[in-house]
Amino acid sequence: MAPTQTQAQQEGSLYDRLGGLMPISVVVSDFIDALVPDTTLNQSPAIDAARKRVPAPYLKYHVTAMMCQATGGPCQYHGKTMKAAHAHLNITGQEWDRMLTIFKEVLAKHKVPANETKELLGIVESTKADIVTQMP
Template identity: 80%
Template sequence: MFKRNTLWMVLAAIALVTGGVCTAFAQGESSQKQQSLYERLGGLAPISVVVSDFIDALMPDAFLNANPAIDAARKRVPAPYLKYHVTAMVCQAAGGPCQYHGRGMKASHAHLNITEREWERMVTIFKEVLAKHRVPAKETQELLDIVRSTKADIVASQGGR
């Protein structure tokens, strides 16, 4: 989804529909440097696809589900609900127009007793999904920085499973 050609075709189509083709091409590279992460990722549609793939990869992960609290939460919380909230959170954190209205990271993860190793497994899966979608290195790093900013509120134990 994040392939450069696909991304540019989507942006060109949006510009064409909104009548901004001349302006978009006239600003060229200089405007790209000023774009938010949300804009550089292509907006809500590509973000939602990546989040959907990420959740789909997390849900059945045997290592993560070995934690009984995570496994129970996976069975209790429907994937579409989780995808909705994570998409809104990423959209907002990336500078987009979405508003996250879910619980805070600490409140929503405290009961899961997430370990450092489980956190690292989640980060590995996230990186794999970003690579699959060919998210550029700069944007990948910015997304990882956003994710890492939540670690203190999510990881409850330095121990391992």
């Protein structure tokens, strides 16, 4: 007998399982706070220049809206496409991996459960082709 609802519907959206906008915004804030001053990433002149030009609160706003929308929440992301926002940065595969490491550390710090972490990483991974322009 087939269930009337899928397991995901029974559990709620990823947005709901993460606790909604407040916890998402806290995780994003901590992620941006760790990402912006990262010396490994800022070795790239393009990334370093962008960090100095784009205020962290602006990044937090857009990344929070994007994560809220991508996880099934009520927010609407109105920023640039990932390709347009990152093309001038010439992000390498190694820089992408460093960003993922930071993101995973922040998720672990906030004790995001394994299933939700996997789903969030899937969302992030879905943007890789639009962000990474140089593979190692």
